[in-house]
Amino acid sequence: MQAGAELLEVRDLTIAFPAGEKPLLAADRVAFSVTAGRTLGLVGESGCGKSVTLRSLLGMVPYPGEVLGGEIRWRGEDLVRASRRRLTALRGREISMVFQDPTSCLNPVFTIGDQMGETLRKRAGMSKAQARRRAVELLERVGVPSPERRLRAYPHHLSGGMRQRVMIAIAIAAEPQLLLADEPTTALDVTTQEQILSLLLEVQRDTGMAIVLVSHDLGVIAETCDEVIVMYAGRMLEAGLAPAVMRSPRHPYTRGLIKAMPSLDVSGDVPAAPIPGQPPNLAALPPGCPFQPRCALARPDCAAIPVTLDGDLMAHGSACPFAEAAA
Amino acid sequence: MSAGAIPAVAQSAATRLRKRARAERLWSSFTLWLGVGIVAFIAFVSFAAPLLGFHNPNEQHLLDALQPPSRAHPFGTDALGRDILTRVVYGGRIDLTFAFVTTIIPFALGVLLGCWAGYRGGWLDTVVNRLVDIVVAFPFIVLILAIVTITGPGLKGAYIGVFAVGWALYARLTRGEMLVEREKEYILAARTLGYSPRRIVMRHALPNVLRASIVFSMADVVLNILLLSSLSYLGLGAIPPSPEWGALVADGKDLILTAWWVATLPGLAIVVTGVAFSLIGDGLADRLGRDFTLTTGGEADAGGR
Numbered sequence: 001m002q003a004g005a006e007l008l009e010v011r012d013l014t015i016a017f018p019a020g021e022k023p024l025l026a027a028d029r030v031a032f033s034v035t036a037g038r039t040l041g042l043v044g045e046s047g048c049g050k051s052v053t054l055r056s057l058l059g060m061v062p063y064p065g066e067v068l069g070g071e072i073r074w075r076g077e078d079l080v081r082a083s084r085r086r087l088t089a090l091r092g093r094e095i096s097m098v099f100q101d102p103t104s105c106l107n108p109v110f111t112i113g114d115q116m117g118e119t120l121r122k123r124a125g126m127s128k129a130q131a132r133r134r135a136v137e138l139l140e141r142v143g144v145p146s147p148e149r150r151l152r153a154y155p156h157h158l159s160g161g162m163r164q165r166v167m168i169a170i171a172i173a174a175e176p177q178l179l180l181a182d183e184p185t186t187a188l189d190v191t192t193q194e195q196i197l198s199l200l201l202e203v204q205r206d207t208g209m210a211i212v213l214v215s216h217d218l219g220v221i222a223e224t225c226d227e228v229i230v231m232y233a234g235r236m237l238e239a240g241l242a243p244a245v246m247r248s249p250r251h252p253y254t255r256g257l258i259k260a261m262p263s264l265d266v267s268g269d270v271p272a273a274p275i276p277g278q279p280p281n282l283a284a285l286p287p288g289c290p291f292q293p294r295c296a297l298a299r300p301d302c303a304a305i306p307v308t309l310d311g312d313l314m315a316h317g318s319a320c321p322f323a324e325a326a327a
Numbered sequence: 328m329s330a331g332a333i334p335a336v337a338q339s340a341a342t343r344l345r346k347r348a349r350a351e352r353l354w355s356s357f358t359l360w361l362g363v364g365i366v367a368f369i370a371f372v373s374f375a376a377p378l379l380g381f382h383n384p385n386e387q388h389l390l391d392a393l394q395p396p397s398r399a400h401p402f403g404t405d406a407l408g409r410d411i412l413t414r415v416v417y418g419g420r421i422d423l424t425f426a427f428v429t430t431i432i433p434f435a436l437g438v439l440l441g442c443w444a445g446y447r448g449g450w451l452d453t454v455v456n457r458l459v460d461i462v463v464a465f466p467f468i469v470l471i472l473a474i475v476t477i478t479g480p481g482l483k484g485a486y487i488g489v490f491a492v493g494w495a496l497y498a499r500l501t502r503g504e505m506l507v508e509r510e511k512e513y514i515l516a517a518r519t520l521g522y523s524p525r526r527i528v529m530r531h532a533l534p535n536v537l538r539a540s541i542v543f544s545m546a547d548v549v550l551n552i553l554l555l556s557s558l559s560y561l562g563l564g565a566i567p568p569s570p571e572w573g574a575l576v577a578d579g580k581d582l583i584l585t586a587w588w589v590a591t592l593p594g595l596a597i598v599v600t601g602v603a604f605s606l607i608g609d610g611l612a613d614r615l616g617r618d619f620t621l622t623t624g625g626e627a628d629a630g631g632r
Contacts, residue, residue, distance in 0.1 A: 089521060104513055119520055123520060170520070
């Protein structure tokens, strides 16, 4: 796989859930692209549409939601209109996914070896013996000690961090070009988080795969991602290269998220400042900018602006035309 | 785990805990294996009856009618001078076969339907659920009467009746478990790996939703034995001279004051079999309800980080 090749392009992706008169838009005209060897982060509070967006890339929007419009182009092929058969063939082989909860992401009744072997044989087409050798290699690769023995272990024999490593090993077993990670470290303790994140990046360096990482933790995003998209109520509010977004956030929501991060600096005169109010209710969004009820800089014009970025991922776009003038 | 990891003060407590864990494990094994032992014994005696010296259960010795239990006839004889122990032993064939078949087939059918209804949802779920509602709400004895009027008396009607009804509870149990299971991430993970729905349901989800049904099936075996006995007692099941246990009890019901053994001892066979299956059910519930760590041990703390 050649680095820098564009793998995935999402244009105007809109995902809707039926609700009374007007459908709820879990994602509203989301657009981004993913290139080989790079990591894109989707960040936002719970319920902002980041996980749904991620799942839609595999054609797995949870029922009764559906993709209402837009395009998901995977190496030129439109996945929104792809057949179920094509999507099934793609999952696990070209694009695969890791999940949040290490306690339930492995099947409790099968050994680690069974589960890895199944993926290797069914998805990577290996023989039993090949699969076994490869499973050991993979476990070694993801830093599981004494892999031979671990193959015979059941998931409940392993700690959360170990299970997450096994999950990653299974996800990369068939050498996908894109790995989707849905809050892969949220359920882990901080030191383990660190290890899992650096593991993901190491694997990326080896294989050149692209990663889309979803998290509500801006810290995680900042240290792993090349590009960041900040989502709120299904809209993209800001997008850009990670260092630029973190160092000079342009949207008031991003600024709020950064200020809300607790810092370890004990002498800190700047206490963490939570964003006031609740995460948005998709059924009762104000016209215009969805963030205005909680925004310190809100003004009457906010109800009239189109929520569109004034620049793309490379150009550091923001959906707020007022913040810079006000600052 | 090495013993050295526990401070000396805690040693006695640790020993006590270990003993308690062992005692509990032994107790649940004990009930389980006692049940299995009794059932195996009854099954063996019934099916190997001719080898053990039990011959024709319908052989009459009218001169020996209504003998109380003795060395020659441990369970006594009935009004036609037939040896009751021999009849009970041969009756076991009928009852155990009935219990086994009428449990395993509805089990398989119900679990399959419940699995797919729970996983797929939609119209399949609606259809299966309404069918379960109908079956559960329909008075069973009336159904059996209707079936027996069509098939005529005999075991056939009882078999058909139980097949028609038995699956419903398994379907409902399994569907409920599946609704919980299908939301778990390993199912989602299996989907993101591109496995077919058939593989996901039959290989990945099925072993995780069987637990409740397996435990219930042991109670169901007992219920089915009682059911056949009741039907035979009412004259809707086995027809004379079949030595089915319920029919034996029915035979003796008029003699209960003069020859207690004719009804009581076959009744005892029903009770013992029922208790044995209940013991198996309890033992299984204990085992399956628990995390499997206790039985595998040793690895639980390995590889943690």
